[in-house]
Amino acid sequence: MMGSMAAFVLNDTMTKTTGGAVPLFQLLFLRGVISISLIVMLWGRLGPMHLRLSRRDWKLVAIRSGAEVGASFFFVTALFNMPLANLSAILQSLPLTVTLGAALVYREKVGWRRFSAILVGFFGVMLIVKPGTDGFNIWSIYALIAVFFVTVRDLSTRRLSKEVPSMTVTFAAVLAVTGFSTFAQFTTPWAPVSSAHWVAITAAAVFVLMGYYFSVQTMRVGDVSFIAPFRYTGLIWALILGWLVFGDWPVPSTLAGASIVAATGLFTLYRERITTRPLPPL
Incomplete structure (x- = not known):
């Protein structure tokens, strides 16, 4: 899981280094084409992949893939316009939003302790x-919208049947983002891509697939409630790479907020593990 988080943040870093020189939809299209090519080349080596899904699962895959498109657009747009660590800190609220979403959409029981942790976590966000301050701008809203789409993505993923291969879901998401960007890129002129930007985009495609691969492998053999807290190592990578590559370091209030979000997220995951633990035999 730590390898997965490192790979995803490296993907974000490589994407951000293009600095907007490559239009957003063109960048997503190129990265998607490279990712699809890599998946085809490694077909079957990253895990089973087939299309024999039930109608219910296809519906969930469609919802998840649509949410992936929305998340990609708003996340990458925010990524180009705000510090990497700030964006990653906002994304650390996902365990909280997924828990709240599960309670609202699936009527899963959330006790007062977890609900209180969610409220405190949103204060950290x-x-x-x-x-209401000078530091607040439209890109912060884009980051929050990205969190909403990722929450929808994760909630739909939780309802998929166990028979659905993870790589099929991943391939569908990559196809959806690439397909959307294929048509959307025609709204802006095609920009020449320098050799340095080709390297960055190719590296981003490789890292994002590494992130998916490590995540899939982890989910196969690990206890989800145990490994989920290791997702927060992504914030450490974002802090380090944001400082080394872009010279950004969050202000104290951002670090304090990130600490609150991480602490409440860890508590929420801990309580979820406690409440779902099977009772000992009598």
Whole structure:
């Protein structure tokens, strides 16, 4: 899981290094084409992949893939316009939003402890985005919208049947983003891609597939409630790479907010593990 988080942040870093020189949809299209090529080349080596899904699972895959398109657009747009660590800190609220979403959509029981942790965690998010201050802008809203789409993606993933291969879901998401960007790129002129940007885009495609691969392998053999907290190592990578590559370091209020979000997220995961633990035999 730590390898997965490192790969995803490296993907974000490589994408951000293009600095907007390559239009957003053109970048997503190129990265998607490279990712699809790599998946085809490695077909079957990253895990089973087939299309024999039930109608219910196809519906969930469609919802998940649509959410992936929305998340990619708003996340990458925010990534180009705000510090990497700030964006990653906002994304650390996902365990909280997924828990809240499961309670609202699937009527899963959430006790007062987890609900209180969610409220405190959202206070931490407010410290990061700073509404009503000069530090608050449209890109903070884009990051929050990205969190919403990723929450929808994760909630739909939780309802998929166990028979659905993870790589089939991944391939569908990559196809959806690439297909959307194929048509969307015609709204902007095609920009020449320098050799340095080709390297960055290719590296981003490789890292994003590494992230998926490590995540899939982890989910196969690991206890989800145990390995989920290791997702927070992504924030450490974002802090380090944001400082080394872009010279960004969050202000104290952002670090405080990120700490609150991480702490409440860990508590939420801990409580979920406690409440779902099977009772000992009598």
